[in-house]
Each structure stands twice: as C-alpha cells, then as structure tokens.
Amino acid sequence: MAPFALIGGVGVAFVAWAIALTGNAFTGHMVAHMALVAVAAPLLALGLAGTRLDPATRWPGHVAPLPMSLVELVVAWVWHAPAARAFAEASLPGFLIEQAMFLAAGLLLWSACLGAPPQDRARRGTGVAALLLTSMHMTLLGALLALTPRPLYGMAIRSCLGIDLPPLVDQQLGGTIMLMIGAVAYLVGGLTLLGGLLRARAGEESR
Known part of the structure; x- marks a missing residue:
C-alpha cells in the first residue's frame, strides 16, 4: 500500500495546486x-x-501529535487572516509559501499520528486527541467563514474554474468546504485510530 499511498498523495497535491491556480476565488x-x-x-x-x-x-521527540496539532492550528488560522490571504493572492512567492506551509503542517500532523509503530499505543492515543482537536478548530474556522455576514477578503467578483462568484457567496462556499472536508477528515482519522486501539485491547483481553 505504501507506494500507492505516496503516489496518490503527490497526485492529489498537484491537482490541488492546479485548481488553486485556475482563478482567484476563495473557494478554489x-x-x-x-x-x-x-x-x-x-x-x-x-x-x-x-x-x-x-x-x-x-x-520522534519533536514530531509528536499534540504539538503538531497546534502547528496545524496556527498555520490554518494565520493564513486565513485577511492580510495573509491578500499576500498569498497577490504574488507567486506568497502563494508558494502558503501552500508549502499547508502541506508541511498537514504532513507533520498526520505523520505524528500515523507514522509511529502501531504498537506505540501511547502515541496513538495522543494522536486520537490531536486529530479530534484539529477537527474541532477546523469546524470553528469553517463555521466562522461560512456564517460571517460580510466579506472578509474584498468586494471583487472572484473566479474559480471559470465560474464567477460574488465575494460573500465565495467566502461562504469556502467555509462550507472546510466544514465538509477538513472537519470530517480529521474526525474520521481520530475515530479510526481510536477504533484500532480498542480492537487491539479487546484482542489482548480475549487471549
């Protein structure tokens, strides 16, 4: 599975960057x-x-679940501040820095939770808490973006995949995407780790 996962991850990253470069919409x-x-x-x-x-x-001493969850939180919230978003939109270096930090923060967190040996239960248990914490802050940020009654990123019409979006609709759609994908993915990841720990414990008790 490892080679296919690696190839799939690289492929998804390039598709994501291609979508982001098709327009200036917050949705993209x-x-x-x-x-x-x-x-x-x-x-x-x-x-x-x-x-x-x-x-x-x-x-292993530095790439631990809870610290990496905090890194993910800081990266996500800082890059969605209006000034940082404007910087990433206005220049290629800003875009590259933003996207590199997103990928690095995500990789460090998931590696901290999934990269440890399965028998390292203390780390896996902390990984459950870290992923659930990340799901919570993704939910909060997504809800804020989706429910804020005024545009945070300017008043211009934005384009995504050839579709023009009013600024508030664009922002609300982007926040909804964060709620639907980001919050759910980390929740599922945390519950999957928890399920693995519970199955391992049940297997030991049945021996």
Whole structure:
C-alpha cells in the first residue's frame, strides 16, 4: 500500500495546486487547502511511515501529535487572516509559501499520528486527541467563514474554474468546504485510530 499511498498523495497535491491556480476565488483556495491537509497529507504520511523520510521516525521527540496539532492550528488560522490571504493572492512567492506551509503542517500532523509503530499505543492515543482537536478548530474556522455576514477578503467578483462568484457567496462556499472536508477528515482519522486501539485491547483481553 505504501507506494500507492505516496503516489496518490503527490497526485492529489498537484491537482490541488492546479485548481488553486485556475482563478482567484476563495473557494478554489479552500478546495486546494483541504485537498492538501485532509487527503494528500495523510496519504503521504502513510506512504512514508517507518521510512527514513518519515518525519515521526526521524524526529520522534519533536514530531509528536499534540504539538503538531497546534502547528496545524496556527498555520490554518494565520493564513486565513485577511492580510495573509491578500499576500498569498497577490504574488507567486506568497502563494508558494502558503501552500508549502499547508502541506508541511498537514504532513507533520498526520505523520505524528500515523507514522509511529502501531504498537506505540501511547502515541496513538495522543494522536486520537490531536486529530479530534484539529477537527474541532477546523469546524470553528469553517463555521466562522461560512456564517460571517460580510466579506472578509474584498468586494471583487472572484473566479474559480471559470465560474464567477460574488465575494460573500465565495467566502461562504469556502467555509462550507472546510466544514465538509477538513472537519470530517480529521474526525474520521481520530475515530479510526481510536477504533484500532480498542480492537487491539479487546484482542489482548480475549487471549
């Protein structure tokens, strides 16, 4: 599975960047963001797990679930501040820095949770808490973007995949995408880890 996960992660990342570059809409930005952190990053983490390129294997003391969850939180919230969003929209270097930080933060978090050996139950347990915490802050940010009654990122009409969107509709759609994809992906990831821990414990007790 590892090679296929790695190839899939790289493929999703390139598709996400292609979508983000098709226009200046916040919706396209959010599709790319969620594809990177909720799809490409866990696939890359699974593909690299246990190898020398796995961040959790190389730096186990630093790439730990809860600290990496906080890194993910800071990166997500900072890059959705209006000034940072304007910087990423206005220049190619800004876009590249933003997207690289999204992917790096996502990879570090998923690697911290999935890259550890399955028998490392303390780390897996902390990973459950880290992914659920990330799901919560993604839910909060997505809800704020979807429910805010005024545009935060300017008043211009935005284009995504050839579709023009009014600024408030664009922002609300982007927030909804974060709620539907980001929050759900981290919730499912946390529950999957929890299920694995419970099955392992049940197997031991049945022996």
